[in-house]
Amino acid sequence: MIISMRSMSYEDLKKQLTKDDKIVLWSCDTCVKHTGIGGYDKLTILENMLKKDGFNILTKELIGVSCVPDLIMDRKINITKKDIFEEATVIIPLTCEAGWDELNEVFPEKKIIKVLNTVGVGICSEKRGTLLTNPFEDLDLEPDPKGITLRKVAEKLNLFDTFFNEDKEVLPVKELVEITINGQKVKVNKGETLLKSCLDNGFKVPHLCYTDILGGASACRLCVVKIKDMRGLVASCSIDVADGMEITTEDDELTEYRRMNLELILASQKHDCLFCTHNNKCELQDLIHELGVENKQLRQEETLKPIDDSSMAFTYDSNKCILCGRCIRACDEVAGKHNLAFLYRGNDTIVASGMNENIGESDCATCLACVLACPTGALSERMRKFDGKDWKPSKLYGYYQ
Amino acid sequence: MIGTRDRKYAKIVEELDKNDTISIISCNTCVRLSGTGGEIKMNELAKQLREDGYNVVDGYLITLPCEDYYFENIELSKHIDTIIMMSCASGYANASYFYPNCKIVSAIDSRGVVVTEEKITEDGEVKKRKKLRRVKV
Numbered sequence: 001m002i003i004s005m006r007s008m009s010y011e012d013l014k015k016q017l018t019k020d021d022k023i024v025l026w027s028c029d030t031c032v033k034h035t036g037i038g039g040y041d042k043l044t045i046l047e048n049m050l051k052k053d054g055f056n057i058l059t060k061e062l063i064g065v066s067c068v069p070d071l072i073m074d075r076k077i078n079i080t081k082k083d084i085f086e087e088a089t090v091i092i093p094l095t096c097e098a099g100w101d102e103l104n105e106v107f108p109e110k111k112i113i114k115v116l117n118t119v120g121v122g123i124c125s126e127k128r129g130t131l132l133t134n135p136f137e138d139l140d141l142e143p144d145p146k147g148i149t150l151r152k153v154a155e156k157l158n159l160f161d162t163f164f165n166e167d168k169e170v171l172p173v174k175e176l177v178e179i180t181i182n183g184q185k186v187k188v189n190k191g192e193t194l195l196k197s198c199l200d201n202g203f204k205v206p207h208l209c210y211t212d213i214l215g216g217a218s219a220c221r222l223c224v225v226k227i228k229d230m231r232g233l234v235a236s237c238s239i240d241v242a243d244g245m246e247i248t249t250e251d252d253e254l255t256e257y258r259r260m261n262l263e264l265i266l267a268s269q270k271h272d273c274l275f276c277t278h279n280n281k282c283e284l285q286d287l288i289h290e291l292g293v294e295n296k297q298l299r300q301e302e303t304l305k306p307i308d309d310s311s312m313a314f315t316y317d318s319n320k321c322i323l324c325g326r327c328i329r330a331c332d333e334v335a336g337k338h339n340l341a342f343l344y345r346g347n348d349t350i351v352a353s354g355m356n357e358n359i360g361e362s363d364c365a366t367c368l369a370c371v372l373a374c375p376t377g378a379l380s381e382r383m384r385k386f387d388g389k390d391w392k393p394s395k396l397y398g399y400y401q
Numbered sequence: 402m403i404g405t406r407d408r409k410y411a412k413i414v415e416e417l418d419k420n421d422t423i424s425i426i427s428c429n430t431c432v433r434l435s436g437t438g439g440e441i442k443m444n445e446l447a448k449q450l451r452e453d454g455y456n457v458v459d460g461y462l463i464t465l466p467c468e469d470y471y472f473e474n475i476e477l478s479k480h481i482d483t484i485i486m487m488s489c490a491s492g493y494a495n496a497s498y499f500y501p502n503c504k505i506v507s508a509i510d511s512r513g514v515v516v517t518e519e520k521i522t523e524d525g526e527v528k529k530r531k532k533l534r535r536v537k538v
Contacts, residue, residue, distance in 0.1 A: 002403060002514060034468070065402070067402040096514065097514060097516045098402065098515060098516060101516045118514060120536050120537075121489055121490055121536055122467070122494075123469070123491050124467060124469070125469040126469060126470070128469070133490060133494035133495075134491060134511065134536040134538055135537055136534050136536055136537070137534075137535045137537050138534070143490070145493075145494040146498065147494065312429070312433060312440060313429060313430075313464075366434075382440070383462060383464060384440065385459060385460070385461055385462075386444070386447065386460040386461075387460070391447055396461060396474060397474065
């Protein structure tokens with residue numbers, strides 16, 4: 001993993017900006033996220049900080065990897081993004097030096113502010129933290145297989161081992177509206193989806209097709225709620241909050257409806273948890289336990305669909321796919337490849353790659369954005385154990401965190 | 402992406418003994434994209450070593466050897482005493498941490514990260530060139 005660290009204070013960053021600048025915030029979703037100085041959450045924090053100080057943030061862009069120039073170019077010419085990039089004057093990348101470098105190549109006319117310095121390669125450990133094992137030759141540090149803590153690296157190289165907001169909470173600068181959730185009045189950000197507002201305020205609403213990064217698609221119909229003076233049940237991931245809204249997120253009818261939806265999802269494919277690499281690490285399984293679905297009332301689809309094992313990085317098993325569309329949106333919005341789409345209709349619907357070809361033969365960048373987004377074991381990393389006289393491969397159980 | 406280079410086969414076997422009980426662990430991200438590791442390269446190396454009489458027992462393809470989680474998913478066979486790492490230097494360091502009693506042999510040379518270097522000539526012209534920022538190993 002490439003280890004990068006913050007090289008400037010927030011005050012120094014502000015000095016490089018003017019209020020007339022039109023800023024794009026940019027981050028990778030790989031190394032920098034794991035080292036705690038990049039990814040979607042950090043982009044949001046930086047966006048809030050800069051907006052609070054009156055800077056003009058046009059958008060924040062999360063990309064699978066920034067060290068592949070083709071992916072950056074795809075983003076630049078993307079029909080939904082190109083106007084924003086044409087308008088932008090400044091890009092602030094939360095990427096390693098290779099990513100910063102590629103951004104300079106693709107956007108030579110923009111000011112690209114380097115806020116992170118890359119110091120070498122290292123490891124990411126839950127117990128030991130992020131450690132630098134092999135620093136660059138031009139730095140005054142020696143390699144250490146046990147790893148050097150980022151604090152020590154920061155002291156030695158005069159860098160920062162934290163993100164910008166470490167000492168203060170930064171709240172978004174947004175207009176607030178008051179809504180009532182289950183009889184409790186709460187103030188939420190205007191323009192936010194109802195689901196996000198509920199989750200942010202501690203109200204549990206089951207969901208599968210929604211994530212913070214990708215938003216919702218009303219595909220799973222599990223986040224349905226009741227809204228006063230609104231007909232029927234409403235998918236909370238697809239409706240924005242409005243002042244005075246009165247919402248019910250929990251009652252017997254909603255629970256029954258969600259259970260039935262879960263059973264329909266379960267019946268639509270041949271979910272076989274015993275042989276799934278995501279067993280016990282599956283959002284669908286978690287919801288089944290949470291909502292108390294104890295048996296299958298509906299007959300499960302028995303026809304097995306073929307498994308696409310052609311990619312060198314991951315496997316697609318449509319038998320475990322719940323058609324939430326998260327992988328498709330991740331390929332569009334995070335990878336920027338638009339390589340995945342729904343194909344066919346009704347019960348025959350599948351996620352197809354390229355021009356309905358095997359993933360391995362399509363335009364897949366193997367950035368794993370889709371695998372990260374998948375809530376079940378439909379898309380799983382290609383992890384293999386080889387042994388025996390014939391060096392026979394078998395699945396190695398695990399999942400991308 | 403971390404740049405890597407194949408290590409010569411002769412150099413790898415120099416560190417091996419015919420009595421070693423070997424497992425090969427390969428990264429499936431940077432080194433696969435660099436063409437120095439991944440499933441195909443791992444299978445080639447295992448085949449070559451077996452043909453040359455080395456006792457290669459098993460092999461593991463994992464996504465990121467630079468993250469602890471993936472090592473925690475590997476259960477090495479009991480008698481393994483040598484691990485050949487097909488990863489960059491950080492994966493090698495992690496293998497040394499997880500298997501302190503094993504001999505760890507690297508099958509790949511870590512190079513570094515490719516960046517652009519800017520140089521201003523005497524005429525004031527800015528010249529750019531791609532440069533490998535090497536890591537110490």
